[in-house]
Amino acid sequence: MSGRDLPDDPDVLRADIELTRQELGDTVEALVHKVDVPARVKENAHERVEQVKQRGQQVKEKATAVAGQAAGALPPPVRRHPAALVAGVVALLLVLWQLTRGRRA
Structure with a gap:
């Protein structure tokens, strides 16, 4: 600068x-x-x-x-008793599990 x-x-x-x-x-x-x-x-x-x-x-x-x-x-009975829905899902899963086990044997 x-x-x-x-x-x-x-x-x-x-x-x-x-x-x-x-x-x-x-x-x-x-x-x-x-x-x-x-x-x-x-x-x-x-x-x-x-x-x-x-x-x-x-x-x-x-x-x-x-x-x-x-x-x-959900239908009103299921909304009033959510435990019934859970029990139904668990039962369905157990049935499906048994069916798949039976086919493998």
């Missing part, structure tokens, strides 16, 4: 110096962040964990909504 490029006003010169310091500080901070690989990996992992938590919450809400709709579609 030649002497002709410097401002004559000391306040303008101080402001220019302060702006240059801030820019240099930002640049150094960015470079430090760029070379701090463990911190970047940790940040990335944290972001991924948060994404998984959010997705899990969305899936939970969707499953709850679907279960509510499915429960509403």
Whole structure:
């Protein structure tokens, strides 16, 4: 920089110096962040964990909504006695298991 490029006003010169310091500080901070690989990996992992938590919450809400709709579609006797539905499913599974065992023998 030649002497002709410097401002004559000391306040303008101080402001220019302060702006240059801030820019240099930002640049150094960015470079430090760029070379701090463990911190970047940790940040990335944290972001991924948060994404998984959010997705899990969305899936939970969707499953709850679907279960509510499915429960509403059940006949009234089954809604009043859900244990009977479970017992029926277990009995069906046992019958199917016995049938497949008999075919193997």
